[in-house]
Amino acid sequence: MSTASQSTGADAGWDAFVAQPALYVEPSRLAACFDGMVDPELCARLQTSRRLEERLSDLIHSRYGLARTIAAEDVSDIDRLIALASSEQLAELVRRAGAIYWANSIANTVRAADAAAFDAALGETLCVVALANRDLSGPMQPLAPYEQLGRRVIEDGLRCLGAWCRAQSPGVGLRVSLKLAPNPALDDAVNSPFDELGPAIMRRTAG
Incomplete structure (x- = not known):
């Protein structure tokens, strides 16, 4: 793999880490965003939906007060x-x-x-x-x-x-x-x- 493609892959991984927490949040942590109205098992299923990915990530950002931008070089x-x-x-x-x-x-x-x-x-x-x-x-x-x-x-x-x-x-x-x-x-x-x-x-x- 070239250095350029390695860098691109690393950048994409960091961008996803910052912008798309729905991709990796543990289901019970996501369930907390729904104040007990949705159980972790259902949350795990919701996380498999690409259609809901952005909405879930926005919900996680809001619930946990996550910074929207973090420079990888920092x-x-x-x-x-x-x-x-x-x-x-x-x-x-x-x-x-x-x-x-x-x-x-x-x-x-x-x-x-x-x-x-x-x-x-x-x-x-x-x-x-x-x-x-x-x-x-x-x-x-x-x-x-x-x-x-x-x-x-x-x-x-x-x-x-x-x-x-x-x-x-x-x-x-x-x-x-x-x-x-x-x-x-x-x-x-x-x-x-x-x-x-x-x-x-x-x-x-x-x-």
């Missing part, structure tokens, strides 16, 4: 990569971010039961990724109860993404959060140490 390359990620790609970045945040806890595991719990929750590959990026790890965390370990790691990954979203220029971070289902870990106020570590961890996962 956003760094790595942040644009995160911004343009699909919901599935974001979910994987969140898993990686959560694992990195927990890297100190993984590295200091000595009990066989603790190691088995991490392996079950994250898998060996993700644990290796976490340890390779331990310089960005958060503080040690209590591991018990084991059955909630995977959920807690994901929630901390969402907090990292939430911190990244709030570090972006107006309109960028909010659009990204709309790609995922509402979750307090993503949507609530960002607390320490996520305000400092979160954006750096997200950029590391995407880099």
